Amino acid sequence: MINEKVTQKLVQVHRKETLSQSVITACGIAAALLPFLMAAFLLVKGSGTFWDFGHSITEFLFSAQWKPSDTMEGGGQVGAAMFISGSLVTCFLSLVFALPVSLAAAIYMSEMASPAVQRLIRPVVEMFTGIPSVIYGWVGLTVLVPFLRKIFPMPFGFSVLAASLVLAVMIFPVITTMAADAMLAVPKSWRDASYGLGANRWETIRNVILPAAQRGIFTGVVLGLARALGEALAVAMVIGQMKRFPTSLFMPASTMTTVIANDMGGPWKAGNTAQPCGPWACCCL
Amino acid sequence: MGDIAKKKTMDRFMSLLFTAGAAGSAVLLFAFILDVVGLGLGAVTGDILMSLRDMFFNTLYLVFLALVISALWGIPAGIYLAEYAQDGKMTNWVRMAVETLSSLPSIVVGLFGYLVFIVMTGSQWNLMAGALSVSILTLPLMVSVTENALKDLPPEYTLGSLGLGASKWQTIWNVLLPACLPRIMTGLILAAGRGFGEAAALMFTAGMSTDIDWGNWDFSSTTCPLNPFRPGETLALHVWVMRTEALSPDAAKIAGVTSAILMLVVVLFNVLARYISWRLEKKMEGTADE
Amino acid sequence: MEGGEYSAALWTLGLLLFVISFILIFIIHTFGKDPLKLKEED
Numbered sequence: 001m002i003n004e005k006v007t008q009k010l011v012q013v014h015r016k017e018t019l020s021q022s023v024i025t026a027c028g029i030a031a032a033l034l035p036f037l038m039a040a041f042l043l044v045k046g047s048g049t050f051w052d053f054g055h056s057i058t059e060f061l062f063s064a065q066w067k068p069s070d071t072m073e074g075g076g077q078v079g080a081a082m083f084i085s086g087s088l089v090t091c092f093l094s095l096v097f098a099l100p101v102s103l104a105a106a107i108y109m110s111e112m113a114s115p116a117v118q119r120l121i122r123p124v125v126e127m128f129t130g131i132p133s134v135i136y137g138w139v140g141l142t143v144l145v146p147f148l149r150k151i152f153p154m155p156f157g158f159s160v161l162a163a164s165l166v167l168a169v170m171i172f173p174v175i176t177t178m179a180a181d182a183m184l185a186v187p188k189s190w191r192d193a194s195y196g197l198g199a200n201r202w203e204t205i206r207n208v209i210l211p212a213a214q215r216g217i218f219t220g221v222v223l224g225l226a227r228a229l230g231e232a233l234a235v236a237m238v239i240g241q242m243k244r245f246p247t248s249l250f251m252p253a254s255t256m257t258t259v260i261a262n263d264m265g266g267p268w269k270a271g272n273t274a275q276p277c278g279p280w281a282c283c284c285l
Numbered sequence: 286m287g288d289i290a291k292k293k294t295m296d297r298f299m300s301l302l303f304t305a306g307a308a309g310s311a312v313l314l315f316a317f318i319l320d321v322v323g324l325g326l327g328a329v330t331g332d333i334l335m336s337l338r339d340m341f342f343n344t345l346y347l348v349f350l351a352l353v354i355s356a357l358w359g360i361p362a363g364i365y366l367a368e369y370a371q372d373g374k375m376t377n378w379v380r381m382a383v384e385t386l387s388s389l390p391s392i393v394v395g396l397f398g399y400l401v402f403i404v405m406t407g408s409q410w411n412l413m414a415g416a417l418s419v420s421i422l423t424l425p426l427m428v429s430v431t432e433n434a435l436k437d438l439p440p441e442y443t444l445g446s447l448g449l450g451a452s453k454w455q456t457i458w459n460v461l462l463p464a465c466l467p468r469i470m471t472g473l474i475l476a477a478g479r480g481f482g483e484a485a486a487l488m489f490t491a492g493m494s495t496d497i498d499w500g501n502w503d504f505s506s507t508t509c510p511l512n513p514f515r516p517g518e519t520l521a522l523h524v525w526v527m528r529t530e531a532l533s534p535d536a537a538k539i540a541g542v543t544s545a546i547l548m549l550v551v552v553l554f555n556v557l558a559r560y561i562s563w564r565l566e567k568k569m570e571g572t573a574d575e
Numbered sequence: 576m577e578g579g580e581y582s583a584a585l586w587t588l589g590l591l592l593f594v595i596s597f598i599l600i601f602i603i604h605t606f607g608k609d610p611l612k613l614k615e616e617d
Contacts, residue, residue, distance in 0.1 A: 013452050013454075016454055017452050021454070024369060028365025028369070031382075031383045034421065038394075038397045038593070042393070042589060045589075048587070049587040104307055107303045124314075127555045134482075138541075176310075202292075202296040223603060229390070236525075237525070264396075388596065389593070
């Protein structure tokens, strides 16, 4: 009888074991498949312009005529070049603004600050990566835009410059933390060797630390760039969202993300998207 | 000797430059916080807080749902990576694939969420769709936190448990996971912080309106607060919605207060998570002295 | 605006964003590997 109980318990445990293993493995594999699932869906939905409406990829990427028609029959133009260049210009500019300051701060943090200051600054900078983007946008809207309008000859204040500055502030913590991490990872022996050979601090930084950290710095830059390209709401709040090319620093423009944020989700009537029905859709423009 | 003098000046100049850069950015960031929190809190009135009440509740509810989803999915996934998957290229790819989820632009995740949870199910904008979209963004965090926590455990935990005759699952459930609980909680707090601040992913999933009737407890109605299948604007999204009215003093105040609240909550979560990790480290150091 | 071509174009923009992000993430993973590797090469 005791044997029966024991066998029963063993069978139970074994069942739990196989069950738990399957569930866990399923969760793991499913999580890894999720990005590909997303890619598949977006691919199908996004290629409608090419399949259903017969536009070409070159037109989409390079043509400057953006006049898509509102109907199912098509016949409009879908040149998204102005948005693409809007994104590229604002993001490139934001890197130009942020990179020097980021590097300076990172070098300061890793090479010049006392350990106490370091322990204080690092968490603070890291924390800034987590601040919601709408807050950056709001500060940009209420502080930066009026300020820019005052000191520069721009009609609205909403401009490519404003967007680039806001993005620069957003990606500054990203680049700084990665660069500082990379610099701090350089072994102390390398620094000692450099000083031992008679180099001063700047020479050590330039010839030893920076080259050694360049991968981490590069990662930080690309990460910052990715964040800037993907940013929608903060940019939308300060860039003015005029559908034109970013020809001037001081004039409004649009980016890929802002046009999506602004023009999508209106009250749909027909078309290949089902719409949220009911009074809400009409009220929330 | 002129050479050395030149090098010295260069060194001093660059040091000055770097300090200036660091100091300048510190001042800027400080001013930023001051602006948001100071102006925001300065404009707080009872009325404004009341009008934000619904959105605050929405945000809490949505974050809660998102945490549940990403915990239920992410923790097992993390266990998989730490305990069941073999070390190798395949596993590295799995890890990388999961990580990419968190680096995607939130508006893209929002588009996907809109496509799958709203359009393809034919529903209205609802909180659940928003929670699912946010959980896509926080999933990688839970996975990596769980995996790292498990991997950092001393092997004695596993060996001891197996030595006592426990099965693998029993070991994980009764010994390893409880030991990882503080770190997993830290991950949850960080994920909550992220969810609180999300807006772009929620624009087309949870919607930009909110209509709650606090007296209504009929779960299937769209005005019942606890119904997750109703539209629900969150705090962060509210700031966006207010943008078009930045010139009217009222809207500006509301947005300012909302921003201040958001900032404080996010900072609070961050600090909390750090504090727990710090306490944890001290505990670990303590036992090492035995 | 109504559905149809406009919405399709916007979705294509979304797809473009997704593709660009994917490429950037891939670049990060390929080129930004651990500085620990440098240590091993010592």
